[in-house]
Amino acid sequence: MSRLFGSVRARATLGASLVVALALVAAGAAVLLALRANLTDQADGRADSAARDVASQLVAGRPFADLDLPDEDDSPVQVLDEQGRLVAASDDLERISGTGTGAVKPVGAAPARSGAEDRSDGEEDRDDRDDKGDASEAGEASEAGEAAELGEIDEDAEYSSGSATVDGESADYRFAAVEVSTEKRGDFTVYAGGSLADEQSATSTALTSMLIGFPLLLAVVAGVTWLVTRRALRPVAAITAEMAAITASEDLARRVPEPDTHDEIARLARTTNETLTALQTSVERQRRFVADASHELRSPIASLRTQLEVGAAHPELLDVDGAVEDTVRLQELAADLLLLARLDAGEKPGEGRVDLAAFVREELSQRTRDRVDVHTELKSVEVAGSRGQLARVLGNLLNNAQRHARSRVTVSTRRDGAWAVLEVSDDGSGVPESERERIFERFVRLDDARTRDEGGAGLGLAIARDVAVRHGGTLVVCEAPSGGALFELRLPCPQSSAE
Template identity: 70%
Template sequence: MSRLFGSVRARATLGATLVVAVALVAAGAAVLLSLYSNLTEQAGTEAERSARAVAADLAGGKRADQLSLDDDDRPVQVVADDGTLVAASENLERISGTGTSAVRPQEQPPATADPGTGTGSGSGDDDSDDSGESGDDDSGDDDSGDDSGHGSGDDDSAGATLQPGEIAEEASLTDGSATIDGDQADYRFAKVQVEVPGQGTYTVYAGGPLAAEQNAVSTAQTVMLIGFPLLLGVVAGVTWLVTGRALRPVEGIRSEMAEITASEDLSRRVPEPATHDEVARLARTTNETLAALETSVDRQRRFVADASHELRSPIASLRTQLEVAAAHPELLDLEGAVEDTVRLQRLAADLLLLARLDAGERPTGTRVDLAELAREQAAGRTGVSVDAQSLEVAGSRGQLGRVLANLLDNAQRHARAAVTVAVRRDGDRAVVQVADDGDGVPPADRERIFERFVRLDDARSRDEGGAGLGLAIARDVATRHGGTLTVQDAPTGGAQFELRLPLASKGP
């Protein structure tokens, strides 16, 4: 399992699937909440419409027992101000979530006549029989009026007082359930108050069914539970295929690199896809790295071979002279032995310096005066003149002195009579020119002479002690100091080597 999820392909597939899963869950929850909210609001609107229709009938003068509440799927209750149920749907068997759980209305007394309109006919007939009873009726009417006024007072304490025939503008909504004709269901109940003339404040409760909302939400949940896993499977499969196709060139690069490592054949190259994406750039960079590595290894091999060859000559010569001297002391060539020893010492020093440069040794930040260094290296040399401007560069005094010494050695080796050294400034660079009046360097060989162990005149150079490392060392040191070393024709007809180095920054 750890190996499976250790691959980029598996992690990409898992990551994409998780992201899509989170997005789907969030979107699904938002859809369900929106659907539930909209349908619940729709049920509340229907419930309020039904409650207001009943309230309008009451406000228009209908008695509670005259209301038509036979809608089977709309539970309705009409509650008096004292909490008495005065009307309800005919088949209502149980209800919850409203002001009362009663389902059977109580019988209501006859309506009380409005003040100033006279008494009913029954009261007029009783006047001839018993005036005291008529007085009692009048007293009862007064009591009824007092009760009505008391109800209005309650309304005042609860909120704005409604005028006779007025329906409250605001309706409150609650959730509950009801059983109608044996069928139980959930409803959204609307509560609307109405002031009935001569009867007080009635509260109408009407329910809007939530079955559509519940069915819609249930259907949406079912679709999501089935569709989301299928969609996630499709996302995982597509991501797996796409990442596999995208990473196929990477696997080709990896397998080829493994074979190159096993065979140690640096001439091989990884396949480069015919695209312009990151994988193609990776392949090209890998091939460039392999080419540079191959060049470096070949250079090291040639270096070792050439060094072995160069060391063999002075060592063999020195050994021969010592063996002869051991057998015949009188034949000892002391000067030749010293010369071979010095040559061997110089070659060993050159090889050591090249090894340090190849290892990435960086020069120090010492400030070096090139004019002073040029005069120091030219001192004691025959036919060498110096025309130098005092300029400072940052670097290793020893390595820069070695560059000038190598350039002067090379110039004297090929000059006919004179060697000139000039130090001048060119913008932000210090320029050192070493020129001779010899035969010069052919244009075709002007880069080749900076390669290691390269000598244009092998026999003469070997006789004079040259191993073909001086110019290679000089260029490597110049490069390490951020400069350049080139060769061109000298004004006197020979070769002119030009060393360019950045000037040292001025101190604070």
């Protein structure tokens, strides 16, 4: 199970399904609530209409027994007086709840009759009176008095939910309670019910449809998401397979396939190939470095061994000075290789403050074997960094200038805005413009005829540039005013000093 949900495809499918499920549940609940509220409002309207119809009859003075009540199945009705007694109710009403009283039979009054029966009885009475000739003025005055009874119906109704059993059938209703005030018979409350059968039927149908449709829709969403994610992640599977093959074969020349798209996966493939290219370049550079280092170490070691073997066999022939010189070269080469290894490992320079003018004077005072004189043009400027590494840069630049200068080497320091500048120039033949970047590569010598005894191993300028970069600066070469080479080292001034 954990392996299954460790897949991006499975997590995407599950996430999409959960989001859609939550959306469907929320939408379904909103639809059901809106449907139920709408149908409940309709039931309230029917109940209110029925209650006001009965209330208007009470205001007109119609007797309780002659009230024209709605059909019982559609709207059960109760009429309560001021004391809460039931004075009129729908026929066949057996049980009721949610109104002002649970009584179903009027107190002290005959059961209410339907409007048709009232009209039939009225016609029979009038026929009897006509037959007997008793249409007197007193009777007409009585009828006119009842019709003229005044009253008031409250404009606001109160609603409640309940149930009722009529003629053996139970159902749920919304009851409207309407207050009625009459001058002669007092106040009444009319309760009339609106059936909730339509609301219950519609809600049940909608809920059933949702329970059937939502799972099917979720299954479709999950299936589509699974297929789409599978298609989208197919390039990732190809990249993964190719990377596994590269790891197994250790062939850094291989590249992962790049899809013909402009999405994140295509950018991932391109970035992966760029990383492989950088890794291949780094590995090849390391291999060349190891090979070149082995080649450079072989010469002084072989020379030193030869001298020692000759000295062991013939002490009088031992070249002590040559052995010492080879040992020094071997020591310097080992130190250069160690510094390059530390720089490649990302060693950060220190945070010490160095005054370049005082630093250059001190370093020059310790040099005793320079071939030509060194002239200085020094202005005080401070930098932050490793004094030992900066000393190696200055020493390498001076050694390079001494090898190529004819009669003069110049060292200067100055400030240029937020930069501290150290320049070392000579009056030699200079560096061709096409070779000004190549000389900073490791183990590179422009003069292939020059012997190792006359020069270094080709690491000095490479070390100088690496140290400059680690200090946040730059090292470039250009033409000196005297026609030779001018090496310019730029280092950032400390923040407080720059301000």
